[in-house]
Amino acid sequence: MTRSERLARKTQKGRSGERLGRWAEAWCRLALRLKGYRVLASRCRTPAGEIDIVAARGDLLVIVEVKARPTEDLGHLAASLAQWRRLERAAGLYVAARPRLARHAVRFDLMIVRPRRWPLHRPDAWRPS
Template sequence: MTAPDRLAERRARFAKGHRGEWLAAWALRLKGYRILAQRHRTKLGEIDLVARRGDTVAIVEVKARATLEAAMEAVTPAAQARITRAAELWLGQQRDHARLSLRFDIVAVLPRRWPVHIPNAWVSA
């Protein structure tokens, strides 16, 4: 594969990721969540979406895959640990962090289907 081909493929994946996060954010908004952050970067990693409903903060990993199983398998234990550390850093910066409960969700963006929201996809250690 030539360098221009690799660049085009990388741009296509980036665009697909942005579309997936946009769809996931709207699916969560329609479920009553307020999106607090998108692609939030910390020194420990990136959080795709931070969504809040009441005192529950959902740290959401968005995966655009062909199947629900593939999306769930794509969030490996190493990715879970990285996201958990980034979320704890984010939570510590919030004024009302003591009353917030943190949850880790996955939103699977599947072809020709509405995004699938999986609450409590994993529990932090």
């Protein structure tokens, strides 16, 4: 396989992963809305990183990390400590830029999207130390 063929294959894999991620996030936004959450932002970029979904319900601000995999295997889906810390920094920047959200309690959730299943919602999946 030539270098250009390897690069083309890698680019194609990246595109399919991007599509899967966008689809998973849309599915999770729908699930959150049906649970009574108001989705405030999706794919929110901050200098510390990207937040998949920001939602609110009452005085609770929920920062959601979405994980999607093409198989049923859930063993390796938990977000790493580094990912949670990055998400915590990004959430701090998001709230700091929106003073009206400062009074909200913040919770970090994990949503796992599996084939042909409703998204699995893990509220309070991580707590900052």
